[in-house]
């Protein structure tokens with residue numbers, strides 16, 4: 001008797017859940033125009049923040065900025081990570097390499113890898129390389145770097 005009741009409750013709950021899921025997927029397209037606009041704005045805001053940091057001497061202590069050596073994110077090669085970096089001595093992520101440049105060429109203090117600043121620098125570098133093919137491990141730098149005059153930039 002009790003088993004029957006449990007079974008009945010189970011079937012009922014599953015039925016309600018299925019109806020809810022079907023109803024929800026029918027009434028709503030994957031993303032509304034407004035949601036897409038908001039998502040894109042949020043991304044561009046992060047990229048802009050990264051652009052500012054990329055051009056700011058505050059990441060280091062010697063007045064240099066990332067843009068001095070990587071104008072328009074040139075030669076930051078985000079599409080080639082992860083890859084073995086001989087100066088780090090192991091397979092490194094893009095974030096580890098960004099920290100290497102903050103520490104060595106900029107003589108600054110490394111950023112926590114999950115910080116907003118790190119995410120912004122990463123977002124800027126990757127966004128400037130959109131369209132590049134992923135090539136993890138590439139040390140040949142076979143792809144032409146992003147150039148100041150021809151980099152895709154952002155709106």
Ligand code: HEC
Pocket residue numbers: 054059064065066067068069070075076077078080087094097098101102105106121
């Ligand atoms: C004084 C010049 C200089 C400055 C300033 C500088 N870098 Fe670099 N960066 C280098 C050099 C040199 C390498 C190549 C190191 C290597 O691969 O051995 C490099 C490599 C990189 C790479 C990896 C590229 C690859 O394909 O291996 C990234 C990413 C990077 N830099 C990001 C940054 C960021 C972000 C900043 C600012 C925080 C910065 N760099 C500032 C000189 C600089």
